[in-house]
Amino acid sequence: MNADASGPRSSRGKSVLFCAQCSFENPVSEGWLVVSDGSERTIVCPECGHVADHRTERSAPAPRAD
Ligand SMILES: [Zn+2]
Numbered sequence: 001m002n003a004d005a006s007g008p009r010s011s012r013g014k015s016v017l018f019c020a021q022c023s024f025e026n027p028v029s030e031g032w033l034v035v036s037d038g039s040e041r042t043i044v045c046p047e048c049g050h051v052a053d054h055r056t057e058r059s060a061p062a063p064r065a066d
Contacts, residue, residue, distance in 0.1 A: 014027040014028075014029070015027065015028060016028075017032060017043060017052055017053060018052070019045040019047065019048065019050050019052050020050065020052070021045060021048045021050035022045065022047045022048040022050065024045050024046070024047040024048070028043060028053075031046060032044065032045065032046065032052070033045070033046050039056050039057045040054070040055070040056050040057070041054070041055055041056070041057060042054045
């Protein structure tokens with residue numbers, strides 16, 4: 001019903017990540033090199049190798065107690 005010509009993809013809810021080094025920009029799930037190491041995740045720019053984001057996934061509540 002929507003005849004708007006705003007492009008094929010209308011989902012703009014994705015979080016776009018910007019590289020401060022070479023201005024590369026893309027959604028985190030598309031194009032970026034995601035390096036997972038244990039509980040850590042590093043987002044690396046595929047253009048220049050700049051680490052754009054580094055975060056741990058420890059913030060997730062772990063209900064299991066060893
Ligand atoms: Zn870059």
